[in-house]
Amino acid sequence: MTDYKNIVIKNRRATFDYEILDTYVAGIVLTGTEIKSLRLGKASLVDCFCYFHRGELFVRGMNISEYHWGTYNNHVPKRDRKLLLQRKELAKLERALQDKGLTVVGLKMFINERGLAKLQIGLAKGRKNYDKREYIKEKDAKRELDRAMKR
Helix, strand or coil, X not given: CCCHHHCEEECHHHHHHEEEEEEEXXXXXXXXXXXXXXXXXXXXXXXXXXXXXXXXXXXXXXXXXXXXXXCCCCCCCCXXXXXXXXXXXXXXXXXXXXXXXXXXXXXXXXXXXCCCEEEEEEEEEECCHHHHHHHHHHHHHHHHHHHHHHX
8 A cells, every 4th residue: 555645746946937926725626536546646737727717726637547447436636626725815816916926836646644635826917038048047057056065
């Protein structure tokens, strides 16, 4: 039996393409075969983003592969899934999205200690190409400094 506690799926591209301003942890509404597939680690957060529809927050572009032993009840891998947040957090995010250049992206998906699937989302501002180059330079400089400190 696998240990579901250590299932963590990250969106590494998000921190490179966006500057994360604020983070939230949201629950995800999933079907039976989706959670089974997620517990096997068969998910991807590449190109996933969140949007509001009628006051509710949904995530689009998140891929949860079909469950291998699923029958005709299997799920659609790239369907939009509803996110569960407190009303205050939803209102705050909706107000923030009114600003130009801000978006909500999925950062990390995990299974908490109670066995529930959670998605860490971040309010993000897109980076320009020159910002990305600066980010890479800072990261390399920090890595070199850490190496020098270890010696």
